Amino acid sequence: MSTVATATDIRPFQIEVDEEQIDDLRRRIATTRWPANELVEDASQGVQLALLQELARYWAEDYDFGRLEARLNAVPQFMTEIDGLDIHFIHVRSEQANALPVIITHGWPGSVIEMLDVIEPLTDPTAYGGDSTDAFDVVIPSIPGYGFSSEPTEVGWDNGRVGQAWAELMRRLGYTRYVAQGGDQGAGVTDGMGRQAPDGLIGVHFNFLGAAPRELLMAALNIRLAWSSDDREQLSKFIGVAKRGYIAEMGEHPQTIGYPLLDSPIGLAAWMLDHDADSYEKISRAFLEGQPSGGLTRDNILDNITLYWVTGTGASTSRLYWEYGRSATAAFKNPPPHVSLPVAYTVFPNELFQAPRHWVKHAYHNLIYYNEAEKGGHFAAWEEPEIFTKELRAAFRPLREGRTS
Amino acid sequence: MSTTGGATASATEVRPFQIEVPEEELVDLRRRIQATRWPEKETVNDATQGVQLATMQELVRYWGADYDFGRLETRLGEFSHFVTEIDGLDIHFIHVRSPHENALPLIITHGWPGSIIEMLNVIGPLSDPPAHGGEAADAFDVVVPSMPGYGFSAKPTGTGWDPVHIAEAWITLMKRLGYTRFVAQGGDWGAQITDVMGAKAPPELLGIHSNMPGTVPPEISKVLASHVLGDGDPPPSGLSPDEQRAYDRLNFLFTKGLGYSQEMGLRPQTLYGLADSPVALAAWMLDHDALSLEDIAAAFDGQPVGNLTRDEVLDNITFTWVTNTGISSGRLYWENTLGFFDVKGTTVPAAVSVFPRELYQAPRSWSEQAYPNLIYFNEVDEGNHFAAWQEPEIFTNELRAAFKSLR
Numbered sequence: 001m002s003t004v005a006t007a008t009d010i011r012p013f014q015i016e017v018d019e020e021q022i023d024d025l026r027r028r029i030a031t032t033r034w035p036a037n038e039l040v041e042d043a044s045q046g047v048q049l050a051l052l053q054e055l056a057r058y059w060a061e062d063y064d065f066g067r068l069e070a071r072l073n074a075v076p077q078f079m080t081e082i083d084g085l086d087i088h089f090i091h092v093r094s095e096q097a098n099a100l101p102v103i104i105t106h107g108w109p110g111s112v113i114e115m116l117d118v119i120e121p122l123t124d125p126t127a128y129g130g131d132s133t134d135a136f137d138v139v140i141p142s143i144p145g146y147g148f149s150s151e152p153t154e155v156g157w158d159n160g161r162v163g164q165a166w167a168e169l170m171r172r173l174g175y176t177r178y179v180a181q182g183g184d185q186g187a188g189v190t191d192g193m194g195r196q197a198p199d200g201l202i203g204v205h206f207n208f209l210g211a212a213p214r215e216l217l218m219a220a221l222n223i224r225l226a227w228s229s230d231d232r233e234q235l236s237k238f239i240g241v242a243k244r245g246y247i248a249e250m251g252e253h254p255q256t257i258g259y260p261l262l263d264s265p266i267g268l269a270a271w272m273l274d275h276d277a278d279s280y281e282k283i284s285r286a287f288l289e290g291q292p293s294g295g296l297t298r299d300n301i302l303d304n305i306t307l308y309w310v311t312g313t314g315a316s317t318s319r320l321y322w323e324y325g326r327s328a329t330a331a332f333k334n335p336p337p338h339v340s341l342p343v344a345y346t347v348f349p350n351e352l353f354q355a356p357r358h359w360v361k362h363a364y365h366n367l368i369y370y371n372e373a374e375k376g377g378h379f380a381a382w383e384e385p386e387i388f389t390k391e392l393r394a395a396f397r398p399l400r401e402g403r404t405s
Numbered sequence: 406m407s408t409t410g411g412a413t414a415s416a417t418e419v420r421p422f423q424i425e426v427p428e429e430e431l432v433d434l435r436r437r438i439q440a441t442r443w444p445e446k447e448t449v450n451d452a453t454q455g456v457q458l459a460t461m462q463e464l465v466r467y468w469g470a471d472y473d474f475g476r477l478e479t480r481l482g483e484f485s486h487f488v489t490e491i492d493g494l495d496i497h498f499i500h501v502r503s504p505h506e507n508a509l510p511l512i513i514t515h516g517w518p519g520s521i522i523e524m525l526n527v528i529g530p531l532s533d534p535p536a537h538g539g540e541a542a543d544a545f546d547v548v549v550p551s552m553p554g555y556g557f558s559a560k561p562t563g564t565g566w567d568p569v570h571i572a573e574a575w576i577t578l579m580k581r582l583g584y585t586r587f588v589a590q591g592g593d594w595g596a597q598i599t600d601v602m603g604a605k606a607p608p609e610l611l612g613i614h615s616n617m618p619g620t621v622p623p624e625i626s627k628v629l630a631s632h633v634l635g636d637g638d639p640p641p642s643g644l645s646p647d648e649q650r651a652y653d654r655l656n657f658l659f660t661k662g663l664g665y666s667q668e669m670g671l672r673p674q675t676l677y678g679l680a681d682s683p684v685a686l687a688a689w690m691l692d693h694d695a696l697s698l699e700d701i702a703a704a705f706d707g708q709p710v711g712n713l714t715r716d717e718v719l720d721n722i723t724f725t726w727v728t729n730t731g732i733s734s735g736r737l738y739w740e741n742t743l744g745f746f747d748v749k750g751t752t753v754p755a756a757v758s759v760f761p762r763e764l765y766q767a768p769r770s771w772s773e774q775a776y777p778n779l780i781y782f783n784e785v786d787e788g789n790h791f792a793a794w795q796e797p798e799i800f801t802n803e804l805r806a807a808f809k810s811l812r
Binding site for chain 1: 449
């Protein structure tokens with residue numbers, strides 16, 4: 001632990017996973033007590049027993065538990081105290097002059113693991129078929145309560161407060177001109193930053209429409225905006241998201257679901273796999289048919305689940321939904337300021353819903369970029385790092401210094 | 406887990422059933438309890454984020470250190486158990502015939518996260534009232550079945566065992582036991598099943614009693630449902646004070662208290678932690694509703710409310726653990742297509758007892774509309790959602806009074 005005097009300094013950080021903890025995890029996986037098979041032939045009752053049993057087998061027998069340490073410690077990681085909490089982040093500076101700093105925020109059930117494979121293409125584009133003028137300095141923090149960031153011990157760490165902390169982080173890193181990116185809960189954090197418009201933030205990119213609920217609901221429910229059959233289809237998908245059981249449970253009682261997520265590795269794995277139908281099918285194919293979709297490989301999936309396990313963050317990550325519910329209710333009554341900064345948006349075809357351009361435009365008036373990617377789902381950066389990278393390059397190109405937009 | 410007598414008997418016969426809880430199952434349970442890995446404390450000082458860490462840690466301490474694991478077998482062993490196959494599924498039930506003549510046969514159905522454990526303390530007073538300060542004329546023959554997927558009943562391996570199917574099975578069960586005149590009682594899921602039995606109205610069913618009646622008028626139900634996803638429809642106007650109180654309680658439930666039922670309703674299989682982790686199962690079962698959680702938390706704080714003691718609560722959780730029914734019991738939410746508190750169309754004589762800490766207090770006005778043949782309506786002074794379990798004496802008195810006119 002560092003002293004108070006240096007807590008707000010930026011301190012290098014390496015992760016260490018305790019061998020005993022891995023032994024305990026392996027033992028728990030091996031002694032899993034299973035429920036009976038689901039009563040249906042598909043995933044309509046939740047994560048299927050056959051998938052989870054294969055995941056457990058692979059996790060305990062074939063998965064290399066050294067991967068997590070090796071992959072994370074291969075990139076420069078740091079800690080710094082902001083607003084009373086230690087914030088963990090990856091920070092990679094590009095070797096290119098005039099690289100544009102970007103802060104990328106993960107969501108739930110994600111983590112910095114989702115972003116590992118976009119770091120090099122973003123920081124070193126010429127090594128990945130890109131142009132040196134598209135280089136980024138990359139900052140990838142762990143949301144408070146996630147990964148190696150510390151867990152809030154008080155209420156109030158909603159997306160807006162996380163956004164404020166990110167602005168402070170970028171300021172502390174010396175960046176006076178930067179952009180922000182996010183999907184899932186990361187889109188909420190990035191949206192919060194856009195509304196706060198801190199000094200230095202010049203634009204944002206989303207791969208999920210996590211606008212303040214009033215704007216999202218207005219965009220989705222406004223009959224004038226839901227005219228076409230596509231609009232109506234997306235509307236029903238959007239409403240389906242709001243009805244998901246895990247959102248209801250984590251939004252209401254994150255502590256209650258925290259107990260299985262902390263005590264049972266299989267309870268944790270199942271809860272994390274059951275995010276959305278598309279990613280579930282892809283992960284299922286990775287485990288049962290050996291046919292992963294892009295970066296959603298067995299090992300990558302288990303890196304993320306193992307990270308949640310060793311950091312013991314099942315409850316603290318879920319709490320973000322509880323905070324989101326409170327802040328969303330407040331925002332619905334007292335809408336926050338509009339985002340006047342330039343906004344870029346990429347629609348991935350297998351995202352929970354495909355926000356039509358006019359929905360996004362309704363939420364973000366200064367829409368400078370809107371594109372439909374050819375493939376990829378909710379975990380865009382993770383599943384399709386190359387497409388994600390290209391989208392960020394294209395989206396932010398107009399905002400680079402020396403360009404006019 | 407258990408043995409049944411009469412190996413040559415056909416499955417649909419009523420077979421005696423012997424309770425056995427294997428020692429190795431309990432050893433494994435204790436080991437898991439000791440190895441619990443905890444989350445950190447909630448970030449609030451109340452139960453608004455779910456079951457509080459302090460409650461769970463005390464529960465787990467007591468469970469691992471002081472709880473007598475022999476209780477379950479001993480308590481269940483005091484009653485006569487049976488199984489019989491109905492629609493391809495072995496149904497377990499307690500059956501206690503009254504020593505008194507002209508006892509009224511009664512089938513009592515538990516709910517979630519309950520089990521037959523909830524009813525153990527009312528079986529004696531109901532079947533043998535003189536031994537418990539009552540009159541022989543109030544005696545019942547008592548049948549307490551385990552719902553499919555609960556307790557010692559078999560777990561369905563296919564879909565379709567919804568409350569309507571269970572209601573049909575219970576009618577079959579009572580007829581199979583030779584009862585030509587009987588009454589039915591329930592709370593929680595048991596209330597829905599009992600209401601459906603009352604709607605099916607077989608000639609043998611004389612009447613029903615509910616401690617969680619489905620009385621919400623359709624137009625109110627529609628407004629409540631619209632609030633699940635946001636602000637929804639405006640609240641109804643012109644409600645009486647009783648109706649307003651009921652509406653407010655239900656609205657709280659629909660907006661802030663149904664996360665667990667949404668998860669079990671949509672994705673019951675995903676709750677693997679309930680099979681693998683005792684603390685997970687215990688927390689999930691404690692988190693039914695705010696008021697019963699408050700009472701159970703008080704029990705682990707040394708201040709039990711009524712009969713809802715630490716041991717009673719842990720008997721029920723231990724029973725669910727050893728039968729590994731955390732997920733199979735939750736599937737009933739997935740199967741269900743009825744509105745929890747909606748009117749089910751009961752036509753037989755119906756009796757309602759309103760407990761003050763139930764999820765909502767059914768107003769007399771709504772009860773009269775919901776049950777065209779309302780023979781009894783009473784508001785009692787004590788008791789939460791688990792009426793029979795927490796207040797066995799009040800519950801027993803209610804059943805005696807409710808069914809007196811049908812004898």
